[in-house]
Amino acid sequence: MLTKLAGGRLYDPANGIDGEVRDLYIHDGRILHHPPPGETPGQTFDLDGKLVMAGAIDMHTHIGGGKVNIARAMLPEDQRAHRRNRTASTRSGGGHAAPSTLAAGYRYAEMGYTCCFEPAILPINARQSHMEMADTPMVDTGGYAMLGNDDLLLQLMSEGASQETINDYVAWTLHATQCIGIKVVNPGGINAFKFNARTLDVDEQHPHYPLKPRDIIRTLSRAVAELGVPHPLHVHASNLGVPGNRTATLATMAAAEGFPIHLTHIQFHAYGTEGDRHFSSAAAEIAEAVNRLKNVTIDVGQVMFGQTVTISGDSMHQHANHHHAHPHKWTCMDIECEAGCGVIPFRYKDKNFVNALQWAIGLELFLMVEDPWRVFLTTDHPNGAPFTSYPHLIRLLMDRSFRNDQLARIHPDAAAMSLLGSLEREYSLYEIAIMTRAAPARILGLTDRGHLGSGARADLCVYRPSDDAERIFSSPMLVFKNGEVVVEEGRITRPLQGTTQVVRPEYDRAIERRIGDWFDRHHTVRLANFGISDAEMAEGIGSPVEVHPCRPRSVT
Amino acid sequence: MWKTELTASTDHLTCPFCGLACDDLQLEHQDPNGPIDIRNGCETARNAFTQLMAAETRPPMIAGRPVALEETLERCVSRLREARAPLFGGLATDVNGMRAALSLADQCGALLDHVNSDALFRNQLVQQDSGWMTTTLTEARNRADLVVLIGSQWHERFPRLIERVLSPPEALFTETSERRFVLIGPNESQAVPAELRGCIQNVIQIENRQIGALAGLLRGLVAGRPVRADAIPDVNAETLLTLAEQLKSASYALFVWSAAELDFPHAELTVQALSELVRDLNQTTRAAALPLAGTLGDITVNQVCTWQSGYPLRTDFQQQGPRYDPMLNRHQDILARNECDLLLWIAAIPGGGDPPSTDCPTLVLGHPGLLLERPPEVFIPVGVPGIDHPGHWYRSDAACPLPLGQIRDLGLPSVAQILTQLGQRLAQTAQEETPC
Ligand code: SF4
Ligand SMILES: [Zn+2]
Numbered sequence: 001m002l003t004k005l006a007g008g009r010l011y012d013p014a015n016g017i018d019g020e021v022r023d024l025y026i027h028d029g030r031i032l033h034h035p036p037p038g039e040t041p042g043q044t045f046d047l048d049g050k051l052v053m054a055g056a057i058d059m060h061t062h063i064g065g066g067k068v069n070i071a072r073a074m075l076p077e078d079q080r081a082h083r084r085n086r087t088a089s090t091r092s093g094g095g096h097a098a099p100s101t102l103a104a105g106y107r108y109a110e111m112g113y114t115c116c117f118e119p120a121i122l123p124i125n126a127r128q129s130h131m132e133m134a135d136t137p138m139v140d141t142g143g144y145a146m147l148g149n150d151d152l153l154l155q156l157m158s159e160g161a162s163q164e165t166i167n168d169y170v171a172w173t174l175h176a177t178q179c180i181g182i183k184v185v186n187p188g189g190i191n192a193f194k195f196n197a198r199t200l201d202v203d204e205q206h207p208h209y210p211l212k213p214r215d216i217i218r219t220l221s222r223a224v225a226e227l228g229v230p231h232p233l234h235v236h237a238s239n240l241g242v243p244g245n246r247t248a249t250l251a252t253m254a255a256a257e258g259f260p261i262h263l264t265h266i267q268f269h270a271y272g273t274e275g276d277r278h279f280s281s282a283a284a285e286i287a288e289a290v291n292r293l294k295n296v297t298i299d300v301g302q303v304m305f306g307q308t309v310t311i312s313g314d315s316m317h318q319h320a321n322h323h324h325a326h327p328h329k330w331t332c333m334d335i336e337c338e339a340g341c342g343v344i345p346f347r348y349k350d351k352n353f354v355n356a357l358q359w360a361i362g363l364e365l366f367l368m369v370e371d372p373w374r375v376f377l378t379t380d381h382p383n384g385a386p387f388t389s390y391p392h393l394i395r396l397l398m399d400r401s402f403r404n405d406q407l408a409r410i411h412p413d414a415a416a417m418s419l420l421g422s423l424e425r426e427y428s429l430y431e432i433a434i435m436t437r438a439a440p441a442r443i444l445g446l447t448d449r450g451h452l453g454s455g456a457r458a459d460l461c462v463y464r465p466s467d468d469a470e471r472i473f474s475s476p477m478l479v480f481k482n483g484e485v486v487v488e489e490g491r492i493t494r495p496l497q498g499t500t501q502v503v504r505p506e507y508d509r510a511i512e513r514r515i516g517d518w519f520d521r522h523h524t525v526r527l528a529n530f531g532i533s534d535a536e537m538a539e540g541i542g543s544p545v546e547v548h549p550c551r552p553r554s555v556t
Numbered sequence: 557m558w559k560t561e562l563t564a565s566t567d568h569l570t571c572p573f574c575g576l577a578c579d580d581l582q583l584e585h586q587d588p589n590g591p592i593d594i595r596n597g598c599e600t601a602r603n604a605f606t607q608l609m610a611a612e613t614r615p616p617m618i619a620g621r622p623v624a625l626e627e628t629l630e631r632c633v634s635r636l637r638e639a640r641a642p643l644f645g646g647l648a649t650d651v652n653g654m655r656a657a658l659s660l661a662d663q664c665g666a667l668l669d670h671v672n673s674d675a676l677f678r679n680q681l682v683q684q685d686s687g688w689m690t691t692t693l694t695e696a697r698n699r700a701d702l703v704v705l706i707g708s709q710w711h712e713r714f715p716r717l718i719e720r721v722l723s724p725p726e727a728l729f730t731e732t733s734e735r736r737f738v739l740i741g742p743n744e745s746q747a748v749p750a751e752l753r754g755c756i757q758n759v760i761q762i763e764n765r766q767i768g769a770l771a772g773l774l775r776g777l778v779a780g781r782p783v784r785a786d787a788i789p790d791v792n793a794e795t796l797l798t799l800a801e802q803l804k805s806a807s808y809a810l811f812v813w814s815a816a817e818l819d820f821p822h823a824e825l826t827v828q829a830l831s832e833l834v835r836d837l838n839q840t841t842r843a844a845a846l847p848l849a850g851t852l853g854d855i856t857v858n859q860v861c862t863w864q865s866g867y868p869l870r871t872d873f874q875q876q877g878p879r880y881d882p883m884l885n886r887h888q889d890i891l892a893r894n895e896c897d898l899l900l901w902i903a904a905i906p907g908g909g910d911p912p913s914t915d916c917p918t919l920v921l922g923h924p925g926l927l928l929e930r931p932p933e934v935f936i937p938v939g940v941p942g943i944d945h946p947g948h949w950y951r952s953d954a955a956c957p958l959p960l961g962q963i964r965d966l967g968l969p970s971v972a973q974i975l976t977q978l979g980q981r982l983a984q985t986a987q988e989e990t991p992c
């Protein structure tokens with residue numbers, strides 16, 4: 001059937017379209033700009049100037065995997081306070097900071113999201129991440145496999161293995177875990193914590209291996225680039241949340257030596273030590289570096305006030321922060337000579353100086369990084385805030401007077417120390433469409449998503465215009481997934497299951513002998529049971545894969 | 557490979573017979589439905605495989621009378637439709653079996669509980685109330701330099717723990733020959749497993765009920781608080797003082813327990829005391845807990861329940877959405893208080909998950925060799941995950957879901973297939989009933 005979307009106002013930055021009124025057609029799950037010859041629309045939506053954008057893409061959201069499930073198990077109070085009842089077409093669930101998979105999928109779709117990426121997949125736990133995401137309805141998913149604290153990589157690097165060998169290992173990991181990117185969390189630091197180190201700075205030597213975090217960043221960012229993986233190395237830098245960590249953040253950017261690098265939740269890594277409380281914003285300095293270094297992209301990890309839970313692979317810094325747990329309970333775990341995790345419930349308070357300044361720092365970063373193609377809209381769900389706060393965050397970015405009203409309510413010393421009140425920038429709808437659609441699709445190598453060009457996948461949403469951006473983005477009038485209407489007036493009308501987005505860089509299979517030997521000697525899982533096949537993804541886990549191309553660069 | 561291709565010979569078969577989920581079993585068989593030869597597995601595994609392969613396959617039955625599968629399905633549907641408070645118990649199944657159970661429970665307002673939940677919740681309540689610090693098998697295998705073994709049954713409940721984790725041929729970060737063990741529990745000294753005898757540092761003879769007090773005392777000693785080291789009768793003060801010092805100077809102390817044997821009221825407080833001791837040690841050095849569980853799929857179904865409903869087991873869907881109550885929703889009490897009007901019992905994995913004796917109408921999805929003294933209203937034979945159909949299940953440490961293979965084909969449906977069928981039929985009848 002041919003569907004016509006008549007008279008919508010299109011925001012499609014990938015194709016340079018900024019609010020033009022145009023007709024669109026949907027045919028066989030794809031977008032067309034002209035009807036195929038001889039076909040007449042079986043269905044027409046008269047959009048009359050409503051806003052049309054591609055489906056939104058969340059490139060960093062903790063929605064599936066072992067540590068997310070620990071958070072759910074630890075927080076029955078979060079479920080109890082946010083129950084979501086069963087309807088004729090949807091199943092029950094609940095939760096706010098750590099929603100059930102079903103509730104998360106429905107809520108994402110109700111906000112116009114059609115694609116979500118879990119940023120911290122432990123290779124050994126990849127099956128669980130994919131099973132949880134398969135049970136997250138409405139959205140397509142994907143994930144980044146965690147390396148850089150696994151003893152095999154650190155061993156290989158310590159032995160002086162060639163870059164080609166490392167590249168093979170990285171590529172093998174992507175295949176085995178069915179992932180689309182590589183993530184490193186506190187490079188070497190999670191591993192060092194197992195040797196009882198409590199900090200590991202970028203140029204500090206690891207307590208066991210003759211390596212520094214800088215070496216890990218350089219090696220992995222180069223591997224990812226040489227393999228042609230579209231998504232740059234995704235980095236949760238050293239010294240998470242530590243006052244003065246701006247130097248580590250700048251050193252991490254430099255460690256990539258010009259290779260593409262994505263620094264995630266950079267708000268948590270943009271702290272100085274000025275002022276009476278020895279805690280200050282380094283947003284200006286970080287934003288200046290991002291503006292200057294074109295190989296760097298960031299997402300913010302905006303903090304919002306209220307109860308949430310922090311979920312991180314960074315067991316080292318999660319353990320260090322356990323005293324701040326609210327309610328007072330916390331879990332840390334060492335996992336399989338690969339990595340670890342820490343789960344700490346947390347309440348951000350606007351009258352708390354540090355929390356208030358964190359809020360301001362995130363907004364400063366959004367407003368001071370000039371290129372919206374290189375800064376992504378995240379709260380690091382749920383670490384800064386649950387993803388349901390995105391519409392509120394968008395309003396903060398688009399509406400200066402609203403932002404200043406909010407600024408007036410936070411801890412006055414924090415407000416006084418922040419540049420935020422002086423920043424005049426207001427994001428446009430076009431820029432919001434860049435940072436939530438076009439740019440995430442581009443940086444992940446999803447060529448048929450995040451835009452409204454002819455042939456694109458028909459994942460799109462229609463919003464009612466309003467002066468209040470929060471209202472616009474809270475509740476789309478229509479959401480299309482694969483060309484079908486799945487949400488009407490902010491309610492699910494047609495549940496569906498998504499697919500898993502992966503990349504498959506080529507590699508020399510000889511590396512599997514080395515990995516197999518390592519498994520045989522040291523692991524408690526057989527290598528043969530480690531990798532996930534396509535058939536297992538489709539039939540056992542319940543989420544078939546879609547492979548996106550790599551563009552290898554030659555090894556220099 | 558995933559679907560029905562039979563494995564005739566493999567060296568990486570995953571064993572479904574205890575929570576260690578060893579995945580290195582070697583299997584040889586000529587005729588896929590004939591006898592098999594299993595190597596690498598422990599005696600428990602070999603016996604379980606042999607018994608299962610030899611067991612006579614029981615047909616679908618209603619009240620003990622063999623009938624066609626179709627008839628049992630129809631009976632289940634009408635029972636589920638009538639039931640106002642169904643209880644889904646047992647739940648010895650794999651990931652996909654539990655996914656289907658949750659979907660059906662949501663559809664018909666059922667309560668879910670696992671046959672091993674008493675043991676499971678001794679740990680779960682601690683994670684929920686205070687959190688904890690844990691580790692996994694590979695990490696423990698390569699890192700622990702001091703191992704504290706709690707209780708006395710970990711060895712028989714998890715037969716290959718010594719071979720695979722505690723005493724491997726080599727470890728990455730410690731000399732396995734220098735690894736030291738402390739036994740705390742009702743251990744007869746001659747019952748210490750032979751493989752460990754040379755490396756036992758201490759055996760503290762104590763009833764399981766006293767372990768919580770002992771852990772509390774150790775916390776005090778570790779923190780240097782003025783506690784009396786001789787406060788526990790029959791436990792030598794010097795031994796405890798030494799142990800406290802050893803724990804503090806260890807690089808990675810490991811605490812191992814199986815909550816299943818801590819079978820006394822409020823045993824979660826014992827688990828809590830142990831995990832608080834672990835967390836205290838981490839203020840200055842590293843230590844971690846390794847709670848042993850997972851047998852009959854308890855960790856597996858608890859994980860799936862948690863991600864789909866947001867809550868662990870002991871969750872019900874009677875009011876359009878999930879409600880969780882770890883105390884009130886204990887299945888044994890629900891049955892005893894007559895608070896359910898239908899029991900759907902799932903026992904797809906052999907080894908102790910038999911349905912309880914009850915007057916409540918009972919539908920059983922059981923492994924094909926399940927012998928029941930009292931025939932339930934409905935019995936449907938289902939495949940054993942890992943033997944009759946592929947699947948996934950979790951190891952004890954909850955971090956490693958492993959693939960289960962298929963080694964024979966008797967044409968048995970999986971739990972997931974049966975429950976999905978029931979769900980579809982129930983939805984159809986519901987549609988026919990609602991006037992539109
Ligand atoms: S220890 Fe457990 S999982 Fe391993 S072979 Fe024996 S019964 Fe099977
Ligand atoms: Zn992170």
Ligand SMILES: [Zn+2]
Nearest residue numbers: 060119265380
């Ligand atoms: Zn994150």
